[in-house]
Amino acid sequence: MRKFSAPEQQTISSFASGLSAAILLIVLMSLVLFIVLKGSAYFWPSQVFKVTTYDTPNSEVSVFVPSSVNIDEFNQALSDKLDAQFSNSALPMPLIVVEKVDAVYQISLNLGAIQYGKFQQVNTPNSERYQLAELNDVVADVAIFQNQLHDIQTNYLTVLHRKIALLNQSGVGEEAPARLKELEQFTYWQQKAEALRHKLASYNLIFIDAAGQPFDVLVKDIDHLFQPNVMSLFDKISYSGNKIIEFVSESPKQASTSGGVFPALFGTVLMVLLMAVIVAPFGAMAAIYLHEYAPNNMTTSVIRICVSNMAGVPSVVYGVFGLGFFVYTLGGSIDSLLFSDALPSPTFGTPGLFWAALTMALLTLPVVIVSTEEGLRRVPEGLRAGSYALGATKAETIWKTVLPFASPGIMTGVILAIARAAGEVAPLILVGAVKFAPSLPVDSEFPFLHLERQFMHLGVFIYDGAFHNQTNTQGSSMMFASCMLLLIIVFILNLFAIIVRNKLRDRYVRI
Amino acid sequence: MLKLFETETLSLDKLTDEQTAIKVKDFSVWLNNSLVLNKINMRIPKNKITAMIGQSGCGKSTLLSSFNRMNELNQKYAFSGEVELDGRDIYNKKENVAKLRTKVGMVFQRPNPFPMSIYENVCFGLRIQGKTERRMLDDIVETSLRNAALWDEVKGRLFDSALLLSGGQQQRLVIARALALKPEILLLDEPTSALDPLTTLHIEELINQLKKTTTVVIVTHNMQQAARVSDYSVFLHQGELIEYSDSDSLFTMPAKKQTEDYITGRYG
Amino acid sequence: MKRHLELNTHISGKFNQELENLTNSVLTMGGEVEQQLINTITAIRENNASLAERVLLNDLKINSMEVQIDDECMRIIAKRNPTASDLRLIMTVSRATTDIERIGDEICRIAKLVTKDKLPPSDIVLGGMLMIAEKVVFMMRGTFDAFARQDEKSAVAVYEQDDAIDKKHKELLKQTANEMQNDHTDMQKWFDVLWAIRSLERIGDRCKNLCEYILFLTYGKDVRHSSMKKVVKKLMK
Structure with missing residues (x-):
């Protein structure tokens, strides 16, 4: 086998690593680009072509067909399709005329x-x-x-x-x-x-x-x-604008093929926020126990390994657990204790927002624990010693010096948790996200936030759209638009959390 | 006979209880089952600066942190003997360690200001004691910072983050933070080893000012610093107290050969 | 290059205090020696044996001062690790005290003329001695002034006074030799007188040394054993 000289090795290793990074970048870019192109096509007004088919010289069938491409491409695509359809068929190929009708x-x-x-x-x-x-x-x-x-x-x-x-x-x-x-x-x-x-x-x-x-x-x-065929650019833009506003502010229509996705958007954000509120203190507390109080022995190590492994459990397992334990067992008990007059129709004993948030919190807990522990590990020993030397007890030290210092770590955990929860579908279908919810989980009725209600979720919406509307081009386009929206939501939530984290870091961590 | 130079040195053997800040009696410490301090007996004089010198691992830091029970934070810590403060053994079962530490302040090797404002750093100990009256806090912050020779440098930016200060300022802030609790004793564990020489001199001068009201015990690796700053010096070697006397004699005419070898740089 | 000495600008206030005390103690010692010489002159002039006796006793004090100052120098070197001008100051002080103490010893030798009643029988010699002694007092005063002010110009000026003293000293030796030829009844006395005259000259030399130390202190250059004129030319540039 040929031996490589040192400079060659250098070149090979830098080339290989650079190549991997480049591939990664390309994959990422094409994913985003694909989603954005497909998604934004939904908002752009499509042109309408009149397609006339002459089967026999005297019988003709005409339809208006919307398309997002121009007339030449449309013609090309159509004839390709016909070629494929009729090349092996005995039937004569029909004559087809495509024209652009302004009116x-x-x-x-x-x-x-x-x-x-x-x-x-x-x-x-x-x-x-x-x-x-x-x-x-x-x-x-x-x-x-x-x-x-x-x-x-x-x-x-x-x-x-x-x-x-x-x-x-x-x-x-x-x-x-x-x-x-x-x-x-x-x-x-x-x-x-x-x-x-x-x-x-x-x-x-x-x-x-x-x-x-x-x-x-x-x-x-x-x-x-x-009139889609005679729109000026300005008209098109204002049409798109209206459509975007409609998309994010209205309910879905026509079995989720048009209209907006506001309930899904709202449900996603609400569920994620609720989950963050549950998981952040819970995870931070668990990490504090593991890092500050737990004795440094086998049991603690085993717990740590278990926590790390929890992150690898398939999410649908969490969904099943949420359904079986939270919804049926816990929810059922709550119903029989507090809402017994409404039985047999369940209040909390049915999939709902709270259970979904709780399940997602459980799902993302390991992430928060691990990154909080990482944050706690980064707290300098001198800081703790300084606090003790001023007469602080252990609890005061943790609460006043260690925790603020570790807060960027907690935020990192929350960021990761948000990213994961916003994109999760499988467990949500089991514990509360539905294809169509009649009402939002927040309204003007007391207690304003209805934790027991079912809710819509963008991920579930996309999943549903991808399954049931494969034939309808417009509908699948809306699915892409929802994908784009989901990306944007995750991006915004992450951005927000990153800004908060950096603020904390500037404040608490030595540069 | 005419005396040209005024020197006042207390005889360490005949120190009265009023002149004593800390009395160490047959004090031994084991860390991770190995003997670190072996039957130390000494009296640290009140309102004086006492330096501890010795090689790394000779037990000087352990002895220092025994005075406010900071060494208990280590796992596997065992001791025997007594450390008396105001005639009371601080290792008795009823001792309130948190309160003890407010009376025996400690400053560490690396400046460790808390990630908060300068003002809040100085207030930290007071707030823990539940003192929140704004006017009183303001007063104490100002006095402490003045005593730590930092007031003039930071008075305009008390509410900026303490982390923006330079190393020397941070260390003085940490001293101010300890002073805010009006400690009787201040323990300094190599307080200048992370600082540049000039800042070191500033801190030393500050320590010298502090002895008017406070007993200072300082651990240092820097023999010259011990010589410069201290009134009394202890030389420890492998957990044993080799020599303890006033710094003038220790650094000009040490009584023990081991001390002589160490301070003249002849140690192996 | 002249470096101005600033003793009181150290960060450590205690160090400032110590250095100031040290220079003051040297000046105190110098003042003491000066007073000794003046007392000796008075004792010779008035043939006052008790005053001379006091001068002899007082020398113990000067000796003790030397020891104390040396101790303090050692203490400062051990505790403060002085460098540069501080180090030169302490070296200067240490050397100067030795010279001052020697001056004290020389004065004792002169004072012993009075206590042992061995004043020269000739008025010419006595007058010459007193004249040289006055010059030496003047020079010594100038030396300590220069030290107190760390003024190298006056140090050089004082330094040059020694030539005059040496000249007078030679003249006086000639005169003494003449007198000795006339009166050789008590040769032992003449020897003591000769020693005393030599001591006076030696005091002048020691003052010269002190001036060299002052130059060393202010310029950081050792000017001992070199031709003073060259040195001064170089320094005054």
């Missing part, structure tokens, strides 16, 4: 669905025909009616319905005058609401689809309306 509108509906069509006319009940430019006036009218309808529903119909229900409960007779009066009122308001609904239904827009067939869209259902 086409993208109609985003309130419920999240998107339709495409050319505008034809605006219909109103007084049968005046408005142009699209006057749509705003129409929308304002519609909004007034909708408010009225809402008013009737909440202030009258709901109230009356409750009154009648009360009467039913107290066993008032069918023909009792009070009941009749309420019923009469109820019918009156119901008719009024019906009339309003009818009126609202008559405000509609007629569009023509790709095949030339007209279809109507109710004005009240329209969220926004624009």
Whole structure:
């Protein structure tokens, strides 16, 4: 075997290490780049192409297809796809024409669905025909009616319905005058609401689809309306901005294929913060015991090894433990002790935010313990001695000098814990994160923070999206957007913790 | 006969109890089962500076930290004999160690200010005693810093971090921190070994000022420092007290050959 | 190059005190010796045996001072590790005390002329002796002044006075020889007188030494055994 000379060895070792670092960097960059590109494509308005397929000379089928690429690339991709599909088939390859139609509108509906069509006319009940430019006036009218309808529903119909229900409960007779009066009122308001609904239904827009067939869209259902093929750059940017705001501030629509991810975002941050609040003192305390009080013997070493090994336990195991112990055993006991009147429907005996935070705290505890111990180990012996020499007891020494000095270490642990908890999915599915939660865990009702509620989590949301929406390009794009958001969240949480740590370090640690 | 130079040296053999700050009686220490100090007997005079010299591992630091029971923080520590302070054995079972340490302050080799403001560093011991009255703390901080010859340098930035001070300032701050508790005895464990020569001289001068109110016991590796700063000197060798006398005689005419060899640099 | 001596600028206040005490003690000793010489002159002039006796007794005090100052020098060297100008000061003090003590001894020898009643019978010789003694007192005073002020210029000036003393000394020796030829009844007496005259000259030499020490102290250069004129030229540049 050839022997390398010293300079060659030098070169080889520096090259090999440099190469590894470069590969790592490339992998990391491409991961971030991929997520960011795919994710941000969700916010950018896509163009719409009219695709017409001529199967036989006289039968043609046209559809509007949105795409984020330009027309040449779109054509290329389409013909590649057709080649693949028809090259081994007996059927003749259909003739396909792709064209970019400027006048086409993208109609985003309130419920999240998107339709495409050319505008034809605006219909109103007084049968005046408005142009699209006057749509705003129409929308304002519609909004007034909708408010009225809402008013009737909440202030009258709901109230009356409750009154009648009360009467039913107290066993008032069918023909009792009070009941009749309420019923009469109820019918009156119901008719009024019906009339309003009818009126609202008559405000509609007629569009023509790709095949030339007209279809109507109710004005009240329209969220926004624009022409994707003729947008200026400024329009596109403002569209993207709106979409980003919508993404982070609204609930998901259309089975998580459009709308926003606010509940998931909120749930993630809340769960992580709750977990940090639980794990930081708990982990720090455990580390202090191990490092300061525990005798330096076999038992302590065994405990240390166990703590390190805890970090390697698969997270789903923690999830199962959380479900079995926290949710069923602990939660069940709490229910039978404190919420027995609500049984058999469980309060704490079901997966929820608190159990999720607790499970994640358990999962990240080893990280915090290890890094806190590392921080404690870095406390100079002289500092402790100085404190003792001034008449401080052990507890005072730990509390006043050792702990502040070790606080950057604790923060490092918390940073690592946050990064881990924000990205974890498997245990969360078991102990409280759900695909769709009807309400946020924080609201204006006492006690404001509802620890027993289930919550949405970005990781779970992405996981769900990746599984169930593989066919829908738009939906998977939203999944990427959520990924990007999750990255940003982890990044921001980490950044925050790093800033705090550096502040502490500047304050407490010798430069 | 005319005396040109005033010298006052107490005879160490005839020290009265009033003149004694610490009385050590047959004191032996074992660390990790090996004998570190062997039956030390000595009286340390009050309001004087006593230096301990000797090779590394001769037990001088152990003896020093026996005076405020800091050596108990080591694991595997055993002792016999007595150390008396004000006629009371500090190793008795009822002794309040925390209180003892407020009366017997200690400064270490490396400056170890706490990572807090200068003001809070000086207040540390007082706050532990539960003293929080602001005016009183202010007074004590100022007096202590003045006594430690640091006040003029830091008075404008009392609330800055103590870690921003230079090494010599930090060591003086640590002394001020000990002085804030008004200790009767101040133990200095090689207080200048991490400092440059000029700063060392400043600290020595400070120690010299301190002896008006405080008994100072200083351990040093630097024989010249012991000679410069101390009134009395102890030479320890392998856990034994070889010679204890006033520094003038010890450094000009040592009584024992071992001492002579050590201070003249003839030791193997 | 002249280095100005600053004795009281050490960080250690105690050291300052010690050095100041040391220089003061040398000056005290010098003053004492000066007084001894003046007393001796008075005793010779008045033929006052009791005063001369006191001078002899007082010499013990000067001897004790030498021992004390030497002890203190040793103590300071041991405890303070003096360097540079401090070290030169202490060496100077140590040497100077030896010379001053010797001066004291020489004075005793002169004083013994009175106690043993061996004053020269000739007025010319006695007058010459007294004249030289006055000059020596003047020189000694100048020396201690120069030491107190560490003033090398006056030290050089004092140094040069010794030439005059030497000249007078030679003249006096000639005169004494003449007188001895005229009166050789008591040769023993003449020998004592000759010794005393030589002692006076020796005192002048010792003062010269002291001046050399002052130059050593202020310039850090040992000027002993070298031609003074060259040295002074070099130094005064």
